[in-house]
Amino acid sequence: MKRILTTTLLILLLASPLAQARDTRLELSLQELVDSPQAKEVGIDGSVKFYLAGQSHPAVASRMSEDMANRKTNAANKSDEEACRWVTLGILKAFQDKAKAQGANAVIDMYSYYRQKEFKSPTSYECYAGTFVAGVALKGTYARIGK
Structure with a gap:
């Protein structure tokens, strides 16, 4: 019995680093995503x-x-970039729909706010990808802008 307990504890100790969640930070181009064929497919018009x-x-x-x-979003069987792009498209579509409902034609001053940490860049947003999940958090302001 003592041998089984010792073996079990040893296995748990050796396996614990594998249980640590991966959280890889990616910085990706927003404009590239907005201009992509995938954006059109999800209805970003x-x-x-x-x-x-x-x-x-x-x-x-x-x-x-x-x-x-x-x-x-589910990141299983996707590259980190693919999972990040997919989850961000969902956010952009939701922003687009809400902007239209308010009479806005833009979302301005957008920035990443993952885990309540601000990341501001004029070209990129950030995404965190793990083994099974990728996540993005964005903040922005709905606005009516000129042409």
Whole structure:
């Protein structure tokens, strides 16, 4: 009995590093994603423009509400980048739909807010990919902008 307990504890100790969750940070181009064929497939139609914090955009006629989306997706059998792109497309589609409902034609000042840590870049958003799950959190402001 003592031998079984010792063996079990040894196996658990050796296996514990494998149980540590992987959380790989990726920094990906938002514009590349918006312009991708996958964006069109999920219904991102160009009627709402997306601008990251620090990215130049046309003059703002009116600012509306701020919003945040925090989503995760199944990353199994996907590359980290593929899983990150997929989950971000879901966020962008939700932002687009909500913007249209409010009469906005843009989401401006977008930035990553994963685990309540801000990451601002005029070109990129961040995603965290694990073995089974990838996650993205974005904040932005709905706005009506000029052409």
